[in-house]
Amino acid sequence: MAKYSRLHGSVGLISLANPPVNALSSVVRHAISEKVAKAFRDPEVTCVVICGENGVFCGGADIREFASTMRGPPLVPMIDAIEEGEKPVVAAIEGVAFGGGLELALGCHYRIAHYKARVGLPEVTLGLLPAAGGTQRLPRLTGVAPALQLITTGRHVAAPEALKLGIVDQVTEQNTVEVAVQFAKSVVGQALHNRRLSLRQLSCPPDGLFEETMAQIKQRARGAVAPIACVQAVKAAATLPFKAGMDKERDLMATLFNSGQAKALQYSFFAQRSVAKWNLPNGAHSGISKARAVHRAAVIGLGTMGRGIVVSLVRAGISVIAMETNEKQLHTGKKMVIAILEKDAQKHNAAPRADLVHFTERLSDLSNVDLVIEAVYEDMVLKKDIFKQLSMICKPDAFLCTNTSALNVDELAAVTGRPEMVVGMHFFAPAHVMKLLEVVYGQHSSPEAVATAMQLGKRLGKVSVAVGNCPGFVGNRMMKLYVEQAHFLLEEGATPEQVDEALEEFGFAMGIFKVSDLSGLDVGWRVRKEAGLTGAGVDWKEPPRRRQGRRYSPLADLLCEKGHLGQKTSRGWYLYEKPGGRDPKPDQGLHSFLVEYRSKYGLKARRIDKDEVLERCLFSLINEGFCILDDGIASGPEDVDVIYVHGYGWPRHRGGPMFYADMVGLSKVLERLEFYHQAHPDVPYLKPSPLLRKLVRNGSPPIREWREFLKRPHSHL
Numbered sequence: 001m002a003k004y005s006r007l008h009g010s011v012g013l014i015s016l017a018n019p020p021v022n023a024l025s026s027v028v029r030h031a032i033s034e035k036v037a038k039a040f041r042d043p044e045v046t047c048v049v050i051c052g053e054n055g056v057f058c059g060g061a062d063i064r065e066f067a068s069t070m071r072g073p074p075l076v077p078m079i080d081a082i083e084e085g086e087k088p089v090v091a092a093i094e095g096v097a098f099g100g101g102l103e104l105a106l107g108c109h110y111r112i113a114h115y116k117a118r119v120g121l122p123e124v125t126l127g128l129l130p131a132a133g134g135t136q137r138l139p140r141l142t143g144v145a146p147a148l149q150l151i152t153t154g155r156h157v158a159a160p161e162a163l164k165l166g167i168v169d170q171v172t173e174q175n176t177v178e179v180a181v182q183f184a185k186s187v188v189g190q191a192l193h194n195r196r197l198s199l200r201q202l203s204c205p206p207d208g209l210f211e212e213t214m215a216q217i218k219q220r221a222r223g224a225v226a227p228i229a230c231v232q233a234v235k236a237a238a239t240l241p242f243k244a245g246m247d248k249e250r251d252l253m254a255t256l257f258n259s260g261q262a263k264a265l266q267y268s269f270f271a272q273r274s275v276a277k278w279n280l281p282n283g284a285h286s287g288i289s290k291a292r293a294v295h296r297a298a299v300i301g302l303g304t305m306g307r308g309i310v311v312s313l314v315r316a317g318i319s320v321i322a323m324e325t326n327e328k329q330l331h332t333g334k335k336m337v338i339a340i341l342e343k344d345a346q347k348h349n350a351a352p353r354a355d356l357v358h359f360t361e362r363l364s365d366l367s368n369v370d371l372v373i374e375a376v377y378e379d380m381v382l383k384k385d386i387f388k389q390l391s392m393i394c395k396p397d398a399f400l401c402t403n404t405s406a407l408n409v410d411e412l413a414a415v416t417g418r419p420e421m422v423v424g425m426h427f428f429a430p431a432h433v434m435k436l437l438e439v440v441y442g443q444h445s446s447p448e449a450v451a452t453a454m455q456l457g458k459r460l461g462k463v464s465v466a467v468g469n470c471p472g473f474v475g476n477r478m479m480k481l482y483v484e485q486a487h488f489l490l491e492e493g494a495t496p497e498q499v500d501e502a503l504e505e506f507g508f509a510m511g512i513f514k515v516s517d518l519s520g521l522d523v524g525w526r527v528r529k530e531a532g533l534t535g536a537g538v539d540w541k542e543p544p545r546r547r548q549g550r551r552y553s554p555l556a557d558l559l560c561e562k563g564h565l566g567q568k569t570s571r572g573w574y575l576y577e578k579p580g581g582r583d584p585k586p587d588q589g590l591h592s593f594l595v596e597y598r599s600k601y602g603l604k605a606r607r608i609d610k611d612e613v614l615e616r617c618l619f620s621l622i623n624e625g626f627c628i629l630d631d632g633i634a635s636g637p638e639d640v641d642v643i644y645v646h647g648y649g650w651p652r653h654r655g656g657p658m659f660y661a662d663m664v665g666l667s668k669v670l671e672r673l674e675f676y677h678q679a680h681p682d683v684p685y686l687k688p689s690p691l692l693r694k695l696v697r698n699g700s701p702p703i704r705e706w707r708e709f710l711k712r713p714h715s716h717l
């Protein structure tokens with residue numbers, strides 16, 4: 001709803017009141033229209049201020065309403081009526097003015113913002129465009145180029161920048177509503193013609209601006225339709241009269257509104273928020289579990305991961321002890337951490353925060369920290385040794401966390417005298433950039449330990465998902481099968497280029513073989529050795545290309561044995577100009593190697609089409625996702641999807657693997673998995689999961705109902 005009051009006798013104050021973000025639900029739109037009309041009618045009222053209750057102007061349209069038929073007064077005529085009014089209307093912006101909220105403010109004649117407020121048109125991130133005049137009014141206010149950038153990226157703009165761009169007229173550190181009220185009174189009687197953005201003329205945009213932006217979008221948001229529609233709408237603003245531009249905006253929105261991409265992105269928006277409300281199988285949940293504050297943390301191991309984790313902690317203002325035994329690694333790690341922090345400082349025009357880090361070679365220095373994150377080699381014996389020592393060195397209430405990517409968290413907890421204080425904090429590389437954090441709870445992890453790790457993740461700006469303990473947890477457990485299928489496809493006749501092309505066309509920023517070259521083929525090699533799939537632990541009595549009773553491809557192991565580890569050695573699945581090169585070229589040597597390999601094992605190459613690449617790679621990953629849900633390792637499909645979108649480059653506009661399965665149709669996924677399982681009986685994970693079968697038997701309910709079919713966690717509390 002919206003409240004109305006009269007201030008100082010002549011100011012009509014309209015306050016949006018729809019907690020928590022004053023979203024423009026049909027009730028709110030109705031109330032605003034009514035209150036604006038009332039203020040305009042009232043002869044005593046000479047000016048109007050619109051604000052939001054509880055320190056938030058407006059978070060935009062109510063996204064939850066998009067799934068049902070839209071009711072209530074539409075935004076466009078409401079905003080037009082405000083702009084056309086004969087009394088000055090001032091928007092008092094606190095907190096945020098996003099989407100429809102900013103469009104409402106653009107319909108007002110003046111905008112005053114608190115210095116901490118943020119404005120933006122993030123509709124593109126929901127698969128939409130700002131269809132309440134945002135694509136037509138913003139360019140008329142800021143000029144075409146800045147508006148185009150803001151609308152196609154959905155970037156949030158802080159008030160001081162908004163002032164520079166002309167989006168707001170004034171920024172204040174005082175009470176925004178009071179400032180807006182005084183301001184509104186001061187402009188009574190002034191002509192409003194120039195303040196009506198719809199009447200403003202636009203100057204010509206720079207040559208090639210739209211073409212250039214379109215090319216950037218095709219690179220950055222492969223396959224996404226909303227940013228392209230945003231360009232077309234802003235182009236209409238630059239080339240057509242306001243009214244015709246609005247028609248174009250409406251038509252473009254009509255094509256986006258019911259698109260699969262919009263549904264996927266809106267699902268993602270709520271999924272990202274739902275993972276913060278975690279549940280454990282023992283009944284503990286975020287609602288009743290209190291986190292402990294972390295003031296001092298420690299990171300052990302300053303390799304690829306440790307360095308990024310130190311940076312993330314410092315950025316959040318936490319003091320860190322960074323411990324490393326290898327002198328050279330300590331030196332390189334220290335240099336890298338300081339370089340990143342100095343770059344941050346330059347960017348934000350602030351002092352570097354390197355004083356928050358203390359580098360050391362002594363584990364005993366960790367006696368007084370609140371939380372430790374271990375990031376040494378993926379070696380259970382080494383990690384156990386460290387956890388044993390930590391258990392003795394650290395203060396009794398310190399949390400002990402591991403960044404292991406696949407090892408058993410319970411096994412580590414068992415060597416400590418405080419298994420309840422042990423959790424996994426699985427960051428993704430590079431840890432100071434990647435958004436995802438898997439918080440792995442073990443059998444004995446206390447709700448307080450999980451809550452503390454989840455809250456720390458939030459403080460570090462991560463999207464944290466609580467997951468159960470099993471080899472590879474959620475992300476890597478699924479990833480393993482996806483990678484294996486890609487290797488099988490090479491054995492059967494595909495090239496890395498063909499597989500990657502299909503995946504990139506689907507929307508991944510990089511195909512799986514390019515990713516593997518980037519992270520280094522030795523990463524997986526070490527994991528396979530640890531699992532006894534290659535190296536000393538192998539049972540050579542098994543037929544070739546079989547390990548542990550099932551199909552296995554030694555292709556990647558063979559490349560590693562040749563020293564072809566990816567970008568760092570200039571050869572992997574692709575060829576690079578030099579070690580550390582980044583531009584992958586098809587490698588004729590690799591192609592010949594594949595031909596020889598197939599001939600050695602009597603494999604006949606066949607033509608593999610893109611559909612098969614996608615189905616084999618993605619459906620096996622999805623099938624494992626269902627197994628993970630069935631096992632209770634993830635508490636809902638949203639958790640799996642958030643992990644894939646934020647940690648594994650799954651295209652955002654496809655929602656995530658489980659959402660994609662829902663879109664494709666569960667019976668189709670089941671049917672294709674049955675087909676592939678029959679064709680490859682030696683690949684057990686192609687056998688459709690019992691949960692998938694159960695859902696299909698129950699009429700393939702939509703994803704929001706899947707939780708009803710999962711085994712209920714039972715409380716042990």
Ligand SMILES: CCCCCCCC(=O)CC(=O)SCCNC(=O)CCNC(=O)[C@H](O)C(C)(C)COP(=O)(O)OP(=O)(O)OC[C@H]1O[C@@H](n2cnc3c(N)ncnc32)[C@H](O)[C@@H]1OP(=O)(O)O
Pocket residue numbers: 020021023059060061062063064070075096098099100101103122123126128129130131132253254257270273274
């Ligand atoms: C043909 C049809 C024509 C239609 C024309 C309409 C054209 C339009 O102009 C369309 C739009 O406005 S689309 C909406 C654009 N606005 C946005 O994308 C802002 C989304 N919200 C945010 O960024 C943050 O929540 C925000 C920064 C606001 C707050 O962040 P916080 O971290 O403080 O809090 P959150 O945890 O994110 O949110 C708190 C609760 O509020 C829910 N929520 C947030 N924004 C919402 C919104 N716009 N609509 C509905 N619910 C919303 C959020 O889900 C959360 O609730 P729970 O999930 O229950 O916790």
Ligand SMILES: NC(=O)C1=CN([C@@H]2O[C@H](COP(=O)(O)OP(=O)(O)OC[C@H]3O[C@@H](n4cnc5c(N)ncnc54)[C@H](O)[C@@H]3O)[C@@H](O)[C@H]2O)C=CC1
Pocket residue numbers: 300301302303304305306323324325326329375376377378379382386403404405406426427428429519
């Ligand atoms: N590299 C990646 O992409 C990811 C790795 N991880 C996991 O993070 C952990 C670390 O991986 P990376 O950083 O890639 O390894 P890395 O090999 O780059 O670094 C490990 C560091 O630990 C140090 N170290 C070894 N023993 C130590 C000890 N006793 N005390 C202190 N430092 C010691 C080494 O000198 C080295 O600098 C592993 O468990 C790995 O599985 C998790 C997510 C992603």
